[in-house]
């Protein structure tokens with residue numbers, strides 16, 4: 001029997017990043033020692049003080065439903081944290097809790113898109129963006145950013161907007177490129193969209209992983225007249241090494257927020273109650289939280305500073321310095337010729353010959369590129385570089 005999967009879900013593709021992760025898991029299960037540079041998840045454990053807050057929440061009896069929008073304590077902690085960190089003037093009516101950044105993105109897109117609306121997505125993109133658009137029966141319209149070294153500009157957005165455009169999805173710091181759109185350019189992008197009645201869905205899940213001189217910048221700090229066109233998808237997953245906790249939130253105008261809460265009332269309802277408690281307590285404990293985030297950011301930066309020159313020294317590899325997130329997005333077209341005809345073949349070779357798991361750029365809309373995650377130990381990175389030098393040679 002063929003199961004009649006709905007048309008729009010049948011059209012969705014599986015996540016290529018999870019396919020790479022599965023390849024690594026399968027090899028490990030066969031006893032093979034893999035170097036997994038495909039993971040999009042911090043290699044750190046959740047800071048102990050946040051774990052303790054979750055236990056405290058349980059001890060206080062937070063085991064029941066909360067409001068669908070999230071506990072008032074959670075929402076107001078977000079408002080106060082963004083005021084303290086970014087000078088944002090938010091109201092709790094603009095904040096709703098969600099089960100991770102992914103649900104925040106799904107809530108936002110599903111409550112604004114109608115079938116056949118156009119959604120602008122800068123390329124390369126995080127794999128989930130086009131699939132959410134497909135799920136909403138809308139159309140993904142891509143903006144190629146290779147000419148600007150993968151940093152989206154207001155000019156590119158202005159040129160791409162048409163009467164059918166409803167939404168732009170932006171992600172800075174970016175997965176997969178690690179590039180950061182400078183704050184003044186990001187503001188110009190929102191201004192262009194607002195002037196044409198286009199809304200902006202800003203995935204800020206790597207918000208704090210911006211390396212000096214780049215600085216964390218949130219669209220929450222925009223004045224209210226511009227902010228009304230923006231929905232921020234926020235997440236505790238990467239920033240606080242809490243991927244498994246499934247904690248995220250949206251910041252959007254009160255009407256958009258209300259629609260998302262209505263939708264969520266018929267799906268996940270809300271994130272786990274004692275998780276919300278722990279997240280709120282962590283944000284209130286701003287000194288410890290910021291210190292923990294800074295320690296992780298410092299370590300990612302140290303790895304980045306070592307890794308990128310090493311990658312650029314491998315024959316055929318080219319990688320601009322990423323300003324944020326924890327990914328190196330390498331142009332491997334210099335390796336094409338007799339041995340390799342595509343980035344997929346390069347990634348495949350790395351897997352078979354060196355047991356290095358990396359993600360082919362094809363899934364991010366960027367064939368010819370490979371994404372390496374440096375959310376792994378320095379020792380793994382050193383071993384991976386050693387093996388890649390052996391395979392491709394060096395350019396010095």
Ligand SMILES: Cc1ncc(COP(=O)(O)O)c(C=O)c1O
Pocket residue numbers: 040099100101102103126171175203205234235236237238243247248
């Ligand atoms: C760009 C981007 N957005 C959102 C997410 C989702 O994160 P979560 O649902 O764990 O908050 C990820 C995870 O890899 C991501 O890379």
